Amino acid sequence: MRAVVFYEHGGADVLRYETDWPEPALRAGQARLAVKAVALNHLDIFVRRGMPAIHTELPHISGGDVAGVVLEVGEGVDPALVGQRMLLDPKLPQGAFGEHTQGGMCEQVCVPAGNLVPIPDGVSFEAAAALPIAYGTAWRMLIRRGRVSAGEQVLVLGASGGVGTACVQIAALAGCVVYAAASSDEKLQKLRTLGAHHLINVQRENFSAAVWRLTERRGADVIVDYSGRDTWPGSIRALGQGGRLLTCGATSGYEAVTDLRYVWAREQTIVGCNGWDRDGIEALLELVGAKKIVPVIDRVLPLEQARGAEEAIERREIFGKVILKP
Numbered sequence: 001m002r003a004v005v006f007y008e009h010g011g012a013d014v015l016r017y018e019t020d021w022p023e024p025a026l027r028a029g030q031a032r033l034a035v036k037a038v039a040l041n042h043l044d045i046f047v048r049r050g051m052p053a054i055h056t057e058l059p060h061i062s063g064g065d066v067a068g069v070v071l072e073v074g075e076g077v078d079p080a081l082v083g084q085r086m087l088l089d090p091k092l093p094q095g096a097f098g099e100h101t102q103g104g105m106c107e108q109v110c111v112p113a114g115n116l117v118p119i120p121d122g123v124s125f126e127a128a129a130a131l132p133i134a135y136g137t138a139w140r141m142l143i144r145r146g147r148v149s150a151g152e153q154v155l156v157l158g159a160s161g162g163v164g165t166a167c168v169q170i171a172a173l174a175g176c177v178v179y180a181a182a183s184s185d186e187k188l189q190k191l192r193t194l195g196a197h198h199l200i201n202v203q204r205e206n207f208s209a210a211v212w213r214l215t216e217r218r219g220a221d222v223i224v225d226y227s228g229r230d231t232w233p234g235s236i237r238a239l240g241q242g243g244r245l246l247t248c249g250a251t252s253g254y255e256a257v258t259d260l261r262y263v264w265a266r267e268q269t270i271v272g273c274n275g276w277d278r279d280g281i282e283a284l285l286e287l288v289g290a291k292k293i294v295p296v297i298d299r300v301l302p303l304e305q306a307r308g309a310e311e312a313i314e315r316r317e318i319f320g321k322v323i324l325k326p
Contacts, residue, residue: 002326003106004306007059009050012314015307021061024102024110028075031113033086037129037300038104039065040322041162042251045310047099057102063324064090064097066104066111067119067129077113086116087128087285089278096133096275105306107326117281120289130295130321131284134162135170136276137248139284141224142170145273146246150175152221155211155238157231159196160187163248165296165320167224168194173292179220181207187319194296208234219243219266229253236262248273296320 003021006014026032044062047054066088070081088104088111090097097103097111119128142148154171158164159180171178172195180196182188188199200210211220219240225231228250236259239245245268250256262268287293298318301309303326312318 001107002303003061004063004303004324005059005061006048009048009056012048012307012311014048015310017304017306021106023108026072026074026110029077029112029114030074030110031077031081031086031116032071032073033066033068033088033109033111033116034071035066035104035107035109035326036068036125037066038063038324038326039129039134039162040306040309040313040324041065041133042249042313043096043099043133044103044105045314048310051099054099056099061102061105062098063103063105064099065129065132065134066090066097066109067125068109070116071108073113074110081113081116085119085125087119087132087281089115089117089281090132091115091275091277105303105324117278117285120285123285123289126297126300126323126325127288127295128285129323130162130297131288132276132281134321135166135284135293135295136280137273138163138166138170139280140276141246141248141271141273142167142174142222144277144280145271146222146244148174148176148222152176153179153215153218153240154222154224155179155181155207155220155235156196156224157181157207157235158227158251159191160319161316162321163226164224165191165194168196169293169296172196173287176222179211179214183316190319206234207231208238211238215240222246226250227252229256232256233259236268239266239268241266242268244269244271246271246273248275298322300325
């Protein structure tokens with residue numbers, strides 16, 4: 001089968017497009033899925049570069065967000081699943097699919113049948129694949145962990161990425177006043193169409209000062225910051241009394257400086273979120289089916305263009321998600 005594989009950690013140049021990769025073996029309790037769409041995430045880039053304290057089996061196929069059709073099932077699995085359109089919940093007992101295991105940047109995967117979630121009629125493979133890691137994490141971070149509520153002032157940093165566009169849509173759907181920060185006016189205007197009420201161009205102004213001004217020196221109730229080192233000090237300053245600072249990653253570095261004077265004086269809360277859950281994926285699929293959320297897809301590319309796709313993400317050229325189709 002065709003697959004995108006890396007034999008060593010490094011830059012995007014280590015990715016290899018293979019045309020005769022062995023098909024995975026089907027085991028009891030599993031289903032074989034014909035991959036129709038796989039969405040890329042920053043996680044795929046981190047795995048390809050190499051992550052401290054995480055062992056990656058080499059050679060490796062990354063890609064955790066997979067949607068497809070069941071081709072066959074293993075022992076103990078209901079044969080009625082064959083032919084059904086399914087989305088994979090990438091949270092496996094041994095860790096994240098594509099991170100701790102071989103992933104979905106290929107034509108076929110064999111996965112635990114219990115991790116398959118039916119794709120509703122009217123939801124495309126591309127839209128479904130966009131959901132689990134980015135939208136699922138955004139949903140759990142804002143709804144389950146952050147407990148955002150209508151009327152709250154919510155700032156989303158890095159709002160044009162996969163998690164960012166998801167956060168803007170989810171916060172707007174929850175009735176929040178959404179502040180979106182991004183690096184270009186073009187991206188910001190797109191974010192307005194997703195529900196952002198206030199736009200901050202971080203190339204022209206300091207986002208922390210902008211939030212303080214726009215909220216009339218009250219500060220934000222909730223800030224989403226998954227950049228880390230570069231933005232964290234400003235996020236602490238922009239967070240108001242009793243505010244919650246939500247994080248699910250650190251794309252610019254995890255050694256972030258926290259000025260504790262703001263934390264105690266304003267009684268701030270720092271809330272971590274380590275990914276998605278199945279309930280969130282199911283809720284998102286229903287919302288997409290009802291047209292209440294439309295996953296933002298920047299581009300859909302053939303599998304053999306995986307290298308260029310990851311390079312575009314690294315250069316921050318994309319708005320929303322990048323989808324590969326085998």
